[in-house]
Amino acid sequence: MVKDYKIIGISGSPRNKNTNFMIKTVLEATGCNYELINLKDKNIKPCTACEGCYKTHKCIVKDDMQKISQKLEKVDAIVLGSPTYFANVTGIMKNFIDRCLPLYLSEKLKGKNVALVSVGNFGKNEVRYLDGFDIKEAMKDPKKRIKLGKTIKRCMDIMKFFCTNHMEMKVVGSVISINSDPESKKNSLIKLGRKLVG
Numbered sequence: 001m002v003k004d005y006k007i008i009g010i011s012g013s014p015r016n017k018n019t020n021f022m023i024k025t026v027l028e029a030t031g032c033n034y035e036l037i038n039l040k041d042k043n044i045k046p047c048t049a050c051e052g053c054y055k056t057h058k059c060i061v062k063d064d065m066q067k068i069s070q071k072l073e074k075v076d077a078i079v080l081g082s083p084t085y086f087a088n089v090t091g092i093m094k095n096f097i098d099r100c101l102p103l104y105l106s107e108k109l110k111g112k113n114v115a116l117v118s119v120g121n122f123g124k125n126e127v128r129y130l131d132g133f134d135i136k137e138a139m140k141d142p143k144k145r146i147k148l149g150k151t152i153k154r155c156m157d158i159m160k161f162f163c164t165n166h167m168e169m170k171v172v173g174s175v176i177s178i179n180s181d182p183e184s185k186k187n188s189l190i191k192l193g194r195k196l197v198g
Contacts, residue, residue: 120155
């Protein structure tokens with residue numbers, strides 16, 4: 001393990017719960033210096049598709065994204081995490097992804113290692129089609145478990161596509177939790193952290 005290895009975690013969660021637990025567990029398992037950035041605490045305006053970054057590879061919108069981009073350029077590895085909202089990343093994570101266009105154009109993240117985490121929460125009376133839904137019973141049924149897992153897998157696929165196809169980073173692994181119980185994934189998260197710097 002490299003002592004000076006620098007890692008950043010990017011959390012797309014609007015809360016300090018499951019996603020942050022997963023990201024922190026991965027970060028701590030690396031044994032390296034790290035920083036966790038909670039996008040909910042940052043001022044990141046939407047991309048306006050002004051094309052200002054096409055030639056300069058710098059965004060003309062002045063907000064917290066400039067500092068985040070500079071930090072991402074300097075680190076050796078990244079942990080990216082988002083809870084699953086409507087089989088997708090959260091709005092704040094999508095906003096972050098959109099604002100990474102200058103980094104895509106400059107290829108500044110190309111080749112960096114990245115680890116991905118996502119969590120879903122399916123509980124009784126949470127949404128209309130789940131009225132009366134019992135997550136414990138559903139998890140016993142392989143078919144229902146697969147159905148629940150599909151939404152989180154799609155969220156993960158979106159992050160993977162962004163990282164590999166656009167940013168050309170190397171996804172070293174991923175962990176998902178489909179029943180809002182990330183602590184049950186602790187061993188997998190620790191392994192992912194070690195793999196990130198291995």
